[in-house]
Amino acid sequence: DQQVKQNSPSLSVQEGRISILNCDYTNSMFDYFLWYKKYPAEGPTFLISISSIKDKNEDGRFTVFLNKSAKHLSLHIVPSQPGDSAVYFCAASEGNFNKFYFGSGTKLNVKP
């Protein structure tokens, strides 16, 4: 049973617009969340993280929002660029960094 879910397999956005990628989780013990970006034939690379003591974390064009009561997080990319086209995974862990649970990914296509 998947503890981290990304229900949108794909998303298409026009260059310059906002991209919003969503992630839901079921385990209320998760307290640390990360987003990874993956290009074809490469390993995932870390993008941004958020601890459960925060509800927002920003890094340049990327912002992650956490809604603990809804067990939901989202990644906002503003403005979206064609180079952002990739698969985005969210991941969660509970209290330690030993085990990260990953969602199935959302493929973002940013059209020029």
Added chain:
Amino acid sequence: NAGVTQTPKFRILKIGQSMTLQCTQDMNHNYMYWYRQDPGMGLKLIYYSVGAGITDKGEVPNGYNVSRSTTEDFPLRLELAAPSQTSVYFCASSYSIGGGTGELFFGEGSRLTVL
């Protein structure tokens, strides 16, 4: 910096064959992991290690073995390959608890096909 290096990148196995996926990292990370990614699915943890000589099972350990004799190396062994093990395998490493952001550094992946 090489980061996390995996070999081979591609391999085709026959049912019942054995093989080892190699993984080495040069970042002096204590934690190392093996994940597999099946089509349309997220990454699932196979095994992980918190340091040399210490390994533990993840979500999907059946059919695999690991060892961690040095900080740098974390090989994954498939003893009797089965079609269900056809997947892309990712090795990763991270800082120990309390250091860094807990982010995982991934290798480029090894695509394994079992026929």
